[in-house]
Amino acid sequence: MSQVYTVAKVADFKDGSTICIEAGGEQIALFNIKGSFFAISDSCPHAGGPLSEGFVDENLVVTCPWHGWCFNLHNESPSNDGVARYKVLVEGDEIKVEIP
16 A cells, blocks of 8 residues: 655755655655656666766656666656656645655
């Protein structure tokens, strides 16, 4: 059963920024891209690089800062690239992440 965690406030999370948060025992990179929020596992499956410190391009692809591996933030379907994607909910000023 999924659990929903409040992880940040919209007002405190500037456009274009990324933070690493912990929810449900998971380290998660949370991205604010032009007011849309995306959440993925923070650890690159290649060598554990912090994806929250990576570069995000205009196609919503984050590049791992350690070795350049790339991951699509917008991929909502299950993928086999080793990076978990999490559903993000915005309720009022609260940003929530759903952990399966």
